[in-house]
Amino acid sequence: MTDVHLNIVIDPDAGVCPGVRRALKMVEVNLAKDILVAVGDVIHNKREINRLAELGLDTVDQNKVSDKTGLNRLKNKKAFIRSHGVAPELRALLESSASEIIDGTCGNVKKVQKLIEQFDKDGYQILVVGKANHPEVIGLIGHCVCNAVVLEEKNDLKKVRREKSVLLAQTTVSPEKFSRFRQSVIEQIPDVKVIDTTCPYIQKRRQKLVRFCHTVDVVLMVGGRQSSNTGILYELCQKVNSRSYRLESEDDIDMFWFRDGDTVGITGSASTPEWQLKKIADFIRSPFKGSK
Ligand code: SF4
Structure with missing residues (x-):
């Protein structure tokens, strides 16, 4: 050889994309002057996470924030929300414990959260193409009071109710996947409102x-x-x-x-x-x- x-x-x-770049910058700036606890991994990249940990970043598992140990780790410290964003319920919990919230939610994700909130208020069934267990999707559907349907696999189409609906996407979903689900949903609900929210x-x-x-x-x-x-x-x-x-x-x-x-x-x-x-x-x- x-x-x-x-x-x-x-x-x-x-x-890295602009949303992640902004989040990383916010982490570095805050770590230089304070203790910072991230809610979930700031980036889906082990080596970069290790680098941030060496700079002093503490990370608490997003699923464990609601238990006592998770909340104690945040007590009187700055909490960092990553670019994926969080549901309002989780944000309220963070506000009750942390000294300050540093919000790294990407602007594109925020736009989708707001759309979901508005359509939910207007009585639409919310359909989101994406990965059900992805933190961004968990945060997005957390913005609905009514039940949202996440479309990850073909089988999920069975959960779609024939009513006034809007179809959106997790920001990183591929155009092919979004278009496949759009076609299938239109067959079930011809007047579905479709908003392509991919990044x-x-x-x-x-x-x-x-x-x-x-x-x-x-x-x-x-x-x-x-x-x-x-x-x-x-x-x-x-x-x-x-x-x-x-x-x-x-x-x-x-x-x-x-x-x-x-x-x-x-x-x-x-x-x-x-x-x-x-x-x-x-x-x-x-x-x-x-x-x-
Ligand atoms: S929406 Fe997601 S992929 Fe697009 S810039 Fe924001 S964080 Fe990055």
Whole structure:
């Protein structure tokens, strides 16, 4: 393998999305002057979480906030709400215990929360395409007083009631998934109101990623195992370039993925910081003499 020459390219459009970038900045600024407790992982990326923990960030499991131990960890400390946002009920609980709320909810997610709140008040059945156990979706449907239906799998369509309804999406859902559910829901409720709430940044990112995947021989999609956006973008890479691989760190790399003369493209999801892409590039460069 020592004679293999590779051209390594880092995707210039990769890096964390604006919502996550803003959240990370808020965490770093607050940690510099205070104790900060995050409610749930700030980012679906283990290595970045470890970096923030080294800076002093404490993280409490979102599901445990309502029990005594969770609340005690927040007592008189600043609580950080990540970009996924939270339901009003959880926010009220945080306000009752923390000294201050630092709200990192992404503006796009806030818009969807407000839409849901308004349509719920106006008597619509709320239908959300997304992952039922994803924190963003839990926060979104927490904005309904009435029952919302999360459409994750085909079977979920059975829960849809034939009444005045609005269909929205978790911000990171793929356009294909949203459009499949839109078609099925329209068949059940022809006058359903449809609002595409997928994130505009992610839509553009997908187009740029397709172009990037066409320009390289091998694609490395770097991202956390828990990150649904990494999974969605990885599927897209595979469709464009069959030599695409998903990895979390350099430990997952198999050098037999590469052939002499390959151009290897390193990219990431909305929750993959640039420093991790660089680390992968440095790792691949190290054993090959002559790699550019
Ligand atoms: S993916 Fe879009 S909606 Fe989600 S945090 Fe990032 S910018 Fe906000």
